[in-house]
Amino acid sequence: MKVGLYFDLRNPHSWRQDPARLHAFTLEAIEEAERLGADSIWLSEHHLFPDDYVAAPLTFLAAAAARTSRVRLGTAVVLAPLHQTVEIAEQAAMVDLLSNGRLELGLGTGYRIPEYELFGADTHRRYAQTDEKAREIRRLLSTGGVLPQPVQAEVPIWMGYQGPQGARRAGLLGERLLSADARNWAPYLDGLQAGGHDLGRARMAGWINAWASDDPEADWPTVRVHLAHQFDTYAALGVEGTGRPAPPPVDPDRLRTGTPDKLLGYIWCDRPEAVAAKIQNYTAGAPVDTVLIFASIAGMPESLVIKHIRTVCTKLAPLLAEL
Numbered sequence: 001m002k003v004g005l006y007f008d009l010r011n012p013h014s015w016r017q018d019p020a021r022l023h024a025f026t027l028e029a030i031e032e033a034e035r036l037g038a039d040s041i042w043l044s045e046h047h048l049f050p051d052d053y054v055a056a057p058l059t060f061l062a063a064a065a066a067r068t069s070r071v072r073l074g075t076a077v078v079l080a081p082l083h084q085t086v087e088i089a090e091q092a093a094m095v096d097l098l099s100n101g102r103l104e105l106g107l108g109t110g111y112r113i114p115e116y117e118l119f120g121a122d123t124h125r126r127y128a129q130t131d132e133k134a135r136e137i138r139r140l141l142s143t144g145g146v147l148p149q150p151v152q153a154e155v156p157i158w159m160g161y162q163g164p165q166g167a168r169r170a171g172l173l174g175e176r177l178l179s180a181d182a183r184n185w186a187p188y189l190d191g192l193q194a195g196g197h198d199l200g201r202a203r204m205a206g207w208i209n210a211w212a213s214d215d216p217e218a219d220w221p222t223v224r225v226h227l228a229h230q231f232d233t234y235a236a237l238g239v240e241g242t243g244r245p246a247p248p249p250v251d252p253d254r255l256r257t258g259t260p261d262k263l264l265g266y267i268w269c270d271r272p273e274a275v276a277a278k279i280q281n282y283t284a285g286a287p288v289d290t291v292l293i294f295a296s297i298a299g300m301p302e303s304l305v306i307k308h309i310r311t312v313c314t315k316l317a318p319l320l321a322e323l
Helices: 019-035 055-068 085-098 114-117 128-143 163-173 183-194 215-237 253-258 271-285 304-320
Strands: 001-009 040-043 072-075 103-108 157-159 176-178 204-208 211-214 268-270 286-292
Touching: 001 103, 001 304, 019 040, 019 055, 019 304, 040 055, 040 253, 055 085, 055 128, 055 286, 085 103, 085 128, 103 128, 103 253, 128 157, 128 163, 128 286, 128 304, 183 204, 204 271, 211 215, 211 271, 211 286, 211 304, 215 253, 215 268, 268 271, 271 286, 286 304
Parallel strands: 001 040, 001 286, 040 072, 072 103, 103 157, 157 176, 176 204, 204 286, 211 268
Antiparallel strands: none
């Protein structure tokens, strides 16, 4: 099993940095992660987040491609319904060319009404739209539908679908599934079989809410306040435009003892050996290729980010490689 590091470039007001410095530092951190042996780097996409969540992941990955030579470069995810299909395909091909064939293209639906309104998009068919765009992007990248063509003969496409229904959709498409939850393996397999796809194509990867540390108790007071911002904003911004009330603030200490039944229901702040054991249990029996771990959580200081990257790459990754 491989490890990927996840960046979202959040810049909360409580720990506000010069945005240009944050972007430059993130590229430096990616270079350090590659030097230390990280397998992949992943960025997501959101719009109108007050803490400057990265809005153009493929653009940023183009810059990362120019600063690296080996590490894989992934999106987790591009919000497919917000963009023209050919736009995604052309940008993906460009990143693949600049990186000499290192792109991993993750696609998802998104969930925030203000983002759909910003792009004049319709939320009602977002899953069907994402399915359709995945099929068309696969065609455009494989048959000369966009020029120039990517380096990879078959750019990996990952579907950012969660839960059993989403897992089956990814299988029906014959694409990879962005979920590390072993419970999604059976419906994903069912979709692959129903779609008539080669089962050898099955690949899963996904987020793990973890902070690996040689001294987790010393790190926890800092981790918990940044984690609270990370999870509270996800939850509060997710209900904007729905008429539903904002959920109550999270309790980081409860999350630390929580279980991964929900994506935002837990955090494993522990030693690398303990984190690896929990990942092994969470992914057991499923074809999980890579786990994605936050390099930084919502505005953390640079020194702590680099320390975490080093711990993940030099201590957690070797343990996962044995799984």
